Each structure stands twice: as structure tokens, then as C-alpha cells.
Amino acid sequence: MATSVGVVFQATGLSKRYRMGEIDVWALRGVDLELQGGEFVVLLGPSGSGKSTLLNILGGLDVPTSGTVRFLDHDLTVDDDAELTRFRREHVGFVFQFYNLIPSLTALENVALVTEIAERPLDPVEALRLVGLEARLHHFPAQLSGGEQQRVAIARAVAKRPDVLLCDEPTGALDYETGLMVLQVLEKVNRELGTTVAVITHNAAIAGMADRVIRLRSGQVVDVTRNARRLAPTELSW
């Protein structure tokens, strides 16, 4: 269990409206949320319930229509690209369903590209060892399997030692075995580096490995449960 360093994210009354021509779509309606430092959180909810919207706002990719959201001393409601970029650069790692690696760079180079802009990064080789890819350093993305690419993407995200790692359906495109391996990596990052991890998934079984499980429906948090004991990924079954 990672040591808690107190609240890192603090969101209150968070709402997000999308304009679709004449119609307003409320992706979030009044979400209140706190994330603790070093916590492993899983976000569950039906499709369209606002999970991605929430994660994107927390990660500084998007800004809410109303409400406040802070990360430590950063105000994430300001719609200032340079400011949000700096926030992401210093504090956030993202992992998406699609890996989006640079195809013209090897695994090692993909990671090194990110460590170049970080202040106190991991050694790229170290980061790849963390995700179990020390034997694949000089492979190009096209020469890696989907799961391996996703793990390079995770190594890339964690190599700059972010405070939080935000993952939107990281196993969505992977089979069971590979998905499991990715989850193990996320768990390891959380445990060994103390990184706060938030994972969106459609797979309720994954919820077992979280400290807390947050459920959304129609843009609202409907349920927050704390697991008494975190399960290891290998103990999960789906």
C-alpha cells in the first residue's frame, strides 16, 4: 500500500456541457471528487456516463464548463493552453486505449523523447525494465505486439515520474493475458513509484485491484466504494 500524501485532486461541482448544434449535452453534472496522493482508483460506468470527460479534465486536456478543480496549487479551470501544457508536462502521465507511439522511433527512443523534457526522469532503460520490456529496447513499434506497444506507452508515461497516471481503457484493445500484464505494470508503478493511478474501465472485475472504486452514471458520481483489500491482478478473473 502506497503512503498517502493527502489530497492531490480536489473537484467540486464539476459540470461539462457540450454543444451539439441546438442541443446541449451535459457530460458531467455537478461532480465532487477527491483523489489522494498514491491512491489507485478505478472509474466504472456505462458508456456515455462521462468517465473520459472527467479524466480529461483532471488531466488538463479539457476544462469544465463550471465548478472548480485543483491539483495541488494548480487551478485547472483556467482555459490557458500554455498553463495546462505545463501542468501536464510536470505532473501527468496518460495512457490511452490506442498507443500512439512514434513509429519512426524505437521503444527506447520513444521513452527517451519524453524524458528529454522532464525534470527528474527515470532512466529510459529503467522505465522499460519496469514494464518488462528490457529485451525489446531497439524494436520499432511495428515490430511489437499490441500489448508490448501499450507497455511502451506506459513506460513513456511514467518515465518522466508523473504525480498521477491517468489511463483511459488501457486494456480495451488487448486480450486477457496481455491485459493482465498491463494491469500488473500499472499496479507496480503505483506501488514502487508511489504514483497516483486512475484507471477507466468497462470491466468491473478490475475494480478489485483498486483502493477506491468510483461509479458514474449520466454525468454524476453515483457510488464510491473503498476496497478493504487490494487484489493482485493475478487474483482477478474475468
Added chain:
Amino acid sequence: MSALRRKLYRDAWRHRGPLSAIAVVMTCGVALFIALRSMHGYLRERQAAYYADSRFADLFVRVTRAPRGLAARVRAIPGVGAVEARVVSASRMDVPGLDEPATALLVSLPEPGQPGLNTVVLRAGQLPAAGRPDQVLASEAFARANGLGPGDSLAVILRGRWERVQIAGTAISPEFIYEIPPGAASVFPDNRHFGVIWMPAAGLAAALDLTGAFNDLVLRFAPGAIPLDIVERVDALLAPYGGTGAYLRADQVSHQFVDSEIAETRVTSIFLPGVFLGVTAFLLNLVLSRLVATEREQIAVLKAFGFRDGVIARHYLAFAAIPVGVATIPGGALGLWLAGQFAAIYARFYQFPNAAWHADPAVLLLAVGVSGGAGLLGALGAVRRVVRLPPAEAMRPEGPATYRPGFLDRAGVVNRVPLAVRSIARSLQRMPLRALLTVTGLALAIGLTLAGLFMFDAIDYLKRLQFEVASRQDASVAFDIPLALGVRDELARLPGVRQVELRRDVPVRLRHGNRTVRTGLQGVEPGAELQRIVDDAEHVHRPRGGLLLTATLADRLGVRPGDLIEVDLLEGHRRSVTLPVSGTVRQMLGHGVYAELALVAELADEAPAATSALLRVDPRYRDALNQRLRALPAVAGVGWLDATLAGFEKTIAESFRISLVTLVLFAVIIAGGVVYNAGRITLAERGRELASLRVLGFTRGEVARMLLGEQGLLLACAIPLGLVVGTALAWLVVTRFSSDLFRLPLVVSAWSRVFAVGVVLIAGVVSGLLVWRRLARLDLVAVLKTRE
């Protein structure tokens, strides 16, 4: 099907930027094709019609004096169709409003009712009335340059007496489209100081004491004529009467000039549009290949639904047809407009009559065909890929682009450069053909701009060479007849004259082996300073103890320094002598043969004499000098260098400015089109990976550098190549434009280079900014949410 059509329109709208860029380049290609093609056809057609209508002669010959009856014997030569025996004479002319004396070439008009050759076309006023020997026709260019028209009068010297004549009308003739005085020192027309004056034959003959005789003969061939055979027979017939050697139309100065210019437009009309259409095809290929790559799955789904390959292929062809189709309308309109402009300029320049220009539907059709062909060429590769795609294969997403360590990696180069550069180097290595075509497109843009600017440089250089280095006199004075050298002192005594230099010109025929050339032998003073013989390296050459030939002439005769050539003097005692070639000179303007004044006199077996003089004049005395020269009976004409220069600027520089400006403008468009589209495609291909970097906290600038770095690198490669291409194009222009009359120098100024590169760089920066703007608007969340 209608759903497919809707997809077509949506796709096109989504790609409106690149498609617009393609359409603009295509518009230029179509416009240039139509404009240059129509202009070439138009000029050829006008030339042929003009020559036919006015019965332009095939053979020309001057004599001293021959009885009119001799014309019938010339006509009897087999292969001769029609003959006109004329009276032609150069004369001094007093033009109202012009301080300096001008030179007229007096040409007899055929007797009323007799069909002459080189018939004049009346442009204003009317023909001289019967029984009015004092009425004349003036050449239109001359009249216009001096603001003269029907009713105005001027004075000419006929047999030593000033005679007032009245302009009944202005006219043009195919013989004098390009009007320069016989034996002129400059190859540039000076329409203010030289003009052709047509006079009724009887009056002119009487005035020149040539009644019942002629001194100039022109003839047209009958079908099946053997030209060289006729030349020989005409020469044999006329030699006893002072014939100066017959020459064919190909050696007729005006025809030579017009013909080589028109021939040039043909090359340009193929080459230039070719460049634009080629670049269009490349850009289209770029965009369409990208589109097909991203739509693999859609294509597979369509195929799985049972759409036939043909239908899907048609869909992508239709996509390619959009910019092509869109471009034909403005391209056609612009082309027709440009064609009209060019036609007007060139028709005015060549003085073609009835110059009404009309669009040629065949050219328009051809333009549509050619642009469609270019579109097809661009679409072909991508469409073939669409057809070949097996439905099942396509359902798998494209996957990351396959990269392998390239030769740069193996060479160990890549590992030493920053990662961003590494990625650029590898992506260029992966698609070398595309990189090559992009560089080629940019280099062509630089090259075209440079070649266009080179024309300005060349003209500037020629101007300087002719008017500063070679010709340093203020005025030149032509005499009616050769004058004894004492004329030097006489001229030196005139007001304001600071320096006098004499020249003696004699028409000659040069022979070497079986090659002959008819030209003028120019006798110059040993230390000539006012008019110097200058080569293309600006070295001054002097004929010493032999003949100095221009290089073009030496080539035509096949002689080298040290060789002996036979010289037939076509004047006076008409002697033939053998002389050594003492040297050759690569002269830019004009062609001829030079010898020292004394040698010419010796050859002619006469006392040294001069046919013209060059003067350096104190500008304060210009008017006074003009007045005195006008009063001297032996002076046939006076030309002031500054007037010739003005004439040069007017004809050459002004006439061609519009086409050169168009060329440079279009080159800029190519550059913009290539940089912009290449940038947009790179953005489309790498948008997702770049967006993921933005998500990880890379700033917009950092990402833009990675994206535009590739374009910048290609642009950097294109610059030296473009300069080479431009110089090669300039060299091509030089070789194509070189004629016996003049050669263009291969001089490309540093300023032109800077400009050509600068223009393309600016186009690159602007395109980069457009891509940057797109990058700034990139919706990170949206990009990452979808797979492609």
C-alpha cells in the same frame, strides 16, 4: 450511390486546404497551357497569313543599278514565281519634333495596279494619290514613336536636296516587322530615328536618277523551286550590275528575329505547363494516397457490402477530379485572359495586322484533356491500391507505419543526432521517392523563379554591355557615300564634338570551302575607343592584319584563326581577295567581320574612306550639333545612343515584363502548394502521435518543430538543388534563344538568387504558419478518442 456521393463531398470538404492548393497549382498549369499554346498557334497563324497575304518574298538582292528589263530575265529563271524590281535607298530624314536627323529607308511602291511583293498593309490614312509624287506611306512604328499621322509632313534628302513629303498613310510590311537600319551598329530597333518610307516608284526612281532602272529586287518562289539554284542564277545575272549577292528569307533580319522568337514560344508552351501539371499530379498523389490509407477499413466495408471495385475506384477518381474540375474554370478563364494579353503584346511587338485574337476551341479541349491526364496520373497509384485491397486484409487497421533501421542507422549517423531529428531522418528514409518529389517540386519552384529573374539579369547585362562597354559614343553619323578621311577634321570642327572615330562598312560575301555567308565587313580604326569589339568576358578585341570574325560567323563558315577565307567585295570594284582569319570573338550582339580601316581600303583598291563616324559630344552642344549635321548634305542620318537605349527599354523590357512577372508569380504558387500540401499530409499522418506528445506535455512549439522540421529539411535540400535547376534552365534559355543576331549571356545575379530562394522560403513559412494554425486547433481529446 448517393451516400457515396455525399461521402465524396464531405471528404472533399474535409480536405479543402490541400485540394485548394492543388487546384491553384492546376489553375496555373491550365492557364499557362492555354495562354502559351494559343499564343504560339496564334503567332504562327498570323505570321503565315501575313506572309501569304502580303506576298512576302523568298529571296532578296541589292544591285547598284540594273535596267528594268532585267527583271523579266530573272522571272524566267525556273522556279521563280513573281519578281518585283524596286528602288530602295537610305536617306536622311527631318522629322518634325525631333531635333536629331533621322534615317529613312526609302522603298518604292509598285505602280498602281501592279501586284508587288512584300505588299504594305495600310494602317491609317490612305495610299498616295495618283499624280502626287510627294505623298508617302510611313511605317507605323516610326510614325507612332514620333507622334506622326496622315497629313503630317517631313523632309527627306533625295539626291542631295531636301524634299518635303506628306504622310498619306501609315503602313506595315512583313519585311520590316523588326525595323533596324541596314548595317546598323545596334541590333535593337530605334523607331524614333529610323523608319521605312514608301514612295511612289516613278517619283523615287526619278529622284535617285534610276528611271528605267532598279537597285533592289525581291522574288517569290514557285512551287518546287530549288532555292540555292536560284540564288546562283540570280547572282550570275545581276553581278554585272553591282549585285551584292542574293540571300534567302532565312537570312532576312526581320524574319530571322520574328521566327526564332515564335519558335521559342513553342518550347515554353510545352515545358512550363508541364512543370505545373507534373507538380499537380504529385500533390494529388500525395493527398489521395493518404486518404486511401486512412480509409482502408471503409473501403473494405464497402467491398464486403458488395460494391464493385469499379464503383469504389470511381469514387476516388471523382475525388481527384474535384480539384481538376474546379481548376479548369478559373484556369481556362485566366488562360484565355492571359492569351489575349500575350496576343495583344506580341501582335503589337511583331506588328501583325488584323490581330484580332480569338479563342481556339481545340486548345481549350486539349487543355481539359491534358489537365484530366495529369489528374489521372496523380490518382492512378492510389486508385490501384484501392482496387487491389482484399476486403479481409483491409479490416485490420493500418497499424503503426513499419520502420526498420535504415542505412543512416547502420552508418551510425542517426544515433548521434537528437531524437526529433532521428525521427525525421527515418521517415524521409522510409519514403525516399516522396521526399525526392517534394524536393524536386520545391527545386523547380526555385528554378523557375530564378530562370524568370535571369531574363531580367540577362537583359540588364546586355544593356550594360552594349551601351556602356561596347558603344561609348554619344552619336553616330552615317554618310550617303564613302567619304575621304578628311571628314574627320570636318566633323571635329563642329560644335561640341570632342572625339571622332571613323568606320567603313562594305557588303561582302565570305567563302570557305563550299560555305558562304553574306555579311558586312566593318572597317574600324586601329585604336577604336568609341565603338569597341567586346566579347562575353568584356575583353576588347581588335582586328590586326586580317579578319576578326564573330564566333557565330566563324562557326557557320567552319573556320578558325589562321584559316584563309575568300572575301568577295560586293561594292565598288567588286574584287575578290583571300585573307587570313586573325581571330574570332564571342560577341553577344550582332554578327559580322571586322578589319582595320586601311586594310578595307586596300582590299577595295581605293583611297581610305569612311561610311560612318562615331562622335563623343559635349551635351551642351547637342542642339547646335544637330542643326549643323542636318545641314550637311553627305549625312544620311544621325543616331543618338541614349535614344537607342530608350528604344531598347521600350521594346524589350516593357514587352516581356508581364510574361516574366507571371512566371515568377506562378513559381511562388508552386512553392506554396508543395510546402503546404507536404506539411498538411505530414500533419495528417503524424497528427495522432504528435497529439499524444501534446498530451504528455510537449508544447505546441516543440511539436511544431518536429512536424515542420521535416518540411524545413526538405526545403533546405531544395535550395542548392533549386539554384542548380535554375541555372540549368537559364542555360537552356541561353542556348534556345541564341541566334545569329544575338546571344543571351548566362549571368545570374546574386540578387536573383537571393530573391528566388527568399520567395520560396516565404512561401514555406506561410505554409508552415497555416499548418501551425491547424496544429493549434488540433482537438487532442478527439484525436485520441478515435483510432483514425
